[in-house]
Amino acid sequence: MSDGPRDQGGEAIERTLRVIGDRWSILIVRAGLRGIRRFDDFCEDLGIARPILTERLRRLVDHGVMTKVPYQRNPVRHEYRLTEAGVALSPVLVALVRWSEDHGDGEGQTVSLVHAPCGTELEQAFWCRTCATTFGPTAIRGVDRRVPNGTPEATEDASEDAPEPEAGH
Amino acid sequence: MSDGPRDQGGEAIERTLRVIGDRWSILIVRAGLRGIRRFDDFCEDLGIARPILTERLRRLVDHGVMTKVPYQRNPVRHEYRLTEAGVALSPVLVALVRWSEDHGDGEGQTVSLVHAPCGTELEQAFWCRTCATTFGPTAIRGVDRRVPNGTPEATEDASEDAPEPEAGH
DNA sequence: CCGAGTGGGTTCTGTTTCAGAACTGTTGAG
DNA sequence: CTCAACAGTTCTGAAACAGAACCCACTCGG
Numbered sequence: 001m002s003d004g005p006r007d008q009g010g011e012a013i014e015r016t017l018r019v020i021g022d023r024w025s026i027l028i029v030r031a032g033l034r035g036i037r038r039f040d041d042f043c044e045d046l047g048i049a050r051p052i053l054t055e056r057l058r059r060l061v062d063h064g065v066m067t068k069v070p071y072q073r074n075p076v077r078h079e080y081r082l083t084e085a086g087v088a089l090s091p092v093l094v095a096l097v098r099w100s101e102d103h104g105d106g107e108g109q110t111v112s113l114v115h116a117p118c119g120t121e122l123e124q125a126f127w128c129r130t131c132a133t134t135f136g137p138t139a140i141r142g143v144d145r146r147v148p149n150g151t152p153e154a155t156e157d158a159s160e161d162a163p164e165p166e167a168g169h
Numbered sequence: 170m171s172d173g174p175r176d177q178g179g180e181a182i183e184r185t186l187r188v189i190g191d192r193w194s195i196l197i198v199r200a201g202l203r204g205i206r207r208f209d210d211f212c213e214d215l216g217i218a219r220p221i222l223t224e225r226l227r228r229l230v231d232h233g234v235m236t237k238v239p240y241q242r243n244p245v246r247h248e249y250r251l252t253e254a255g256v257a258l259s260p261v262l263v264a265l266v267r268w269s270e271d272h273g274d275g276e277g278q279t280v281s282l283v284h285a286p287c288g289t290e291l292e293q294a295f296w297c298r299t300c301a302t303t304f305g306p307t308a309i310r311g312v313d314r315r316v317p318n319g320t321p322e323a324t325e326d327a328s329e330d331a332p333e334p335e336a337g338h
Numbered sequence: 339c340c341g342a343g344t345g346g347g348t349t350c351t352g353t354t355t356c357a358g359a360a361c362t363g364t365t366g367a368g
Numbered sequence: 369c370t371c372a373a374c375a376g377t378t379c380t381g382a383a384a385c386a387g388a389a390c391c392c393a394c395t396c397g398g
Contacts, residue, residue, distance in 0.1 A: 015269045016273065023186070027183070048386090049388095050346085051348070052386075075394045091293050091295075094309065115304060122296065122297060124260045135284065140263065218356075219359095220358085246374060
């Protein structure tokens with residue numbers, strides 16, 4: 001029973017990591033969100049080696065995260081912009097930033113993400129539009145789409161909000 | 170790398186990636202959320218090479234994502250469980266799963282994440298507790314904590330009350 | 339025409355990290 | 369004594385990464 005069908009999102013995570021699961025792709029996407037579009041600008045902003053940037057951009061284009069758009073001919077030059085799928089990676093970036101803010105080593109902590117209109121630090125929540133409520137990670141369940149009558153055995157262990165390292169010492 | 174003060178969370182992302190920014194750490198955390206605790210179980214569940222698992226677990230422990238708890242003596246054996254900081258990585262995992270669901274190549278798509286009580290597919294939103302509203306990625310701003318008067322010049326308009334990220338292109 | 343400059347890469351070299359198979363060491367059970 | 373279970377460690381070779389240098393198509397300035 002290595003990989004059962006109740007593998008709750010593991011393959012999905014791996015699929016995403018196959019696209020952005022290296023050291024640079026996420027940072028490239030973030031640079032794109034900040035408005036960077038040109039090869040040399042990515043290069044300088046990120047401090048990434050040029051061959052690697054070439055390869056990463058090609059892969060992001062292949063996976064539909066970015067598009068290569070010519071912005072002049074003579075000679076033809078291209079810029080790279082995020083597609084809708086690329087912008088849709090924002091929650092990943094925000095989750096990474098928030099985790100660092102809340103649980104990082106606290107060094108060099110100078111930037112926070114806030115709700116632009118009011119300046120409040122944002123929270124990232126899971127939202128159910130049916131219940132019109134937000135909830136935490138313990139209320140998440142995985143369901144197998146191949147079996148429409150929701151197999152209830154797929155419930156998450158859910159480590160009730162306090163996975164205390166208590167080992168009865 | 171000459172990161173200006175308007176570097177909106179870049180260093181924070183890098184800090185997080187330094188902890189979980191390799192091919193396996195996120196998957197280890199996910200396995201931990203599913204209740205896996207023992208070395209060999211991680212090994213079998215993930216198909217990870219043992220030396221790498223050793224190193225990853227050590228690093229996760231070092232960074233406070235997991236703890237090493239002895240569960241027997243004679244011989245002393247340990248199990249690895251997520252700390253609170255580890256559970257707090259859930260939003261990252263969910264964001265990765267959701268992205269794959271919405272923008273992946275659509276192959277082998279069998280599992281969805283739902284709100285456990287009602288079975289609705291969950292959405293991941295940014296939430297402002299002051300405004301009591303959810304919003305998309307265009308309403309996020311980065312502020313520099315070293316400069317308390319956060320330049321209140323309005324950023325792009327906020328797609329208020331719309332949990333779906335608007336990809337303005 | 340010539341030479342320098344710009345934008346977007348590719349080719350070379352190392353070095354660091356990853357992956358896999360096999361091995362070690364402790365201990366209780368048979 | 370041998371075996372199996374658990375939690376690793378030591379080897380190896382493969383891949384990814386980093387940096388410097390080079391290439392090519394075109395522009396501009398003279």
